[in-house]
Amino acid sequence: MQPQPSVAAAAFLIADPARAAMLTALVDGRARPAGELAYAAGVTAQTASSHLAKLLDGGLLAVETEGRHRYYRLAGPQVAEALESLAAIGPGEVRRRPLSPLARRLKFARCCYDHLAGQVGVAVAEGLKRRGYLAAAPDKRFEVTPAGAAWSAAQGLAVDRLKATRKGLARQCLDWTEREHHLAGPLGVALLSHGCARGWFRRSPSSRAVEITPAGWAVLRQELGVDTWSLPTAA
Incomplete structure (x- = not known):
């Protein structure tokens, strides 16, 4: 049985490390500007803009405009829960580094x-x-x-x-x-x-x-x- 296209599309978007980092930075439910998300992902502002556009088109993010500023947040709690579930089933390290x-x-x-x-x-x-x-x-x-x-x-x-x-x-x-x-x-x-x-x-x-x-x-x-x-x- 092949996966549904919507599942494959969401998985593709989340699979990119920079996009995953941006999404993870928003799991607390707060809205953040592109510059802050670029910093969290370790990418340039231009690259972050491209990633954010894809996440918006994919329905994983929502954007709110306040004056000249745009703030991004997760599209809903279901996105946060999906990220938590994916993190839970990810492979664990044989020997973990001490936590910060x-x-x-x-x-x-x-x-x-x-x-x-x-x-x-x-x-x-x-x-x-x-x-x-x-x-x-x-x-x-x-x-x-x-x-x-x-x-x-x-x-x-x-x-x-x-x-x-x-x-x-x-x-x-x-x-x-x-x-x-x-x-x-x-x-x-x-x-x-x-x-x-x-x-x-x-x-x-x-x-x-x-x-x-x-x-x-x-x-x-x-x-x-x-x-x-x-x-x-x-x-």
């Missing part, structure tokens, strides 16, 4: 477009399942149990007010560093947004890294049994 400080922070806790990922993201999903708030369901979904809806409401998240997508309220997103699933979908988006508003999480202004505040650790520890001692150490 930024790579350690990203592995520990980061945003995957609009939801929490990394070791903390996976641990939160596991904690929600362990407490009976989420249950794995077919088609990479999570089912929000009655207990989960009640718990969410107690945290200030009204599940019944969230708008479900065609894939439901809660989805399983494969984490590219941990090779396990974290929580995505409207509930995952709301959890990260609500956590930032409550001062539990703090997003870095310059990267995808997410900091867990002391107040955040207190909530995670008490509500989900997630603490630093329970997480593996990044090598």
Whole structure:
């Protein structure tokens, strides 16, 4: 069976190292100018312009014009999830080099477009399942149990007010560093947004890294049994 043309076209676009670097730089959901993306990819402005045009034509990017400036972002969370999934199935190195400080922070806790990922993201999903708030369901979904809806409401998240997508309220997103699933979908988006508003999480202004505040650790520890001692150490 031959792959569908749309799959082949998307794979061709992502396969180029410079374009892959640009896409990866946008996985945090923020919009960035061409110059910043050129720097991330290690190419000239002219080369970056050509790559960005191809990504726009291929439907992987969207562009927003603000005055004379153009800002690029991923076309949607499905692009970020595809990139994370591809990274997760990529070949691992026999002997990995030590992680840089930024790579350690990203592995520990980061945003995957609009939801929490990394070791903390996976641990939160596991904690929600362990407490009976989420249950794995077919088609990479999570089912929000009655207990989960009640718990969410107690945290200030009204599940019944969230708008479900065609894939439901809660989805399983494969984490590219941990090779396990974290929580995505409207509930995952709301959890990260609500956590930032409550001062539990703090997003870095310059990267995808997410900091867990002391107040955040207190909530995670008490509500989900997630603490630093329970997480593996990044090598």
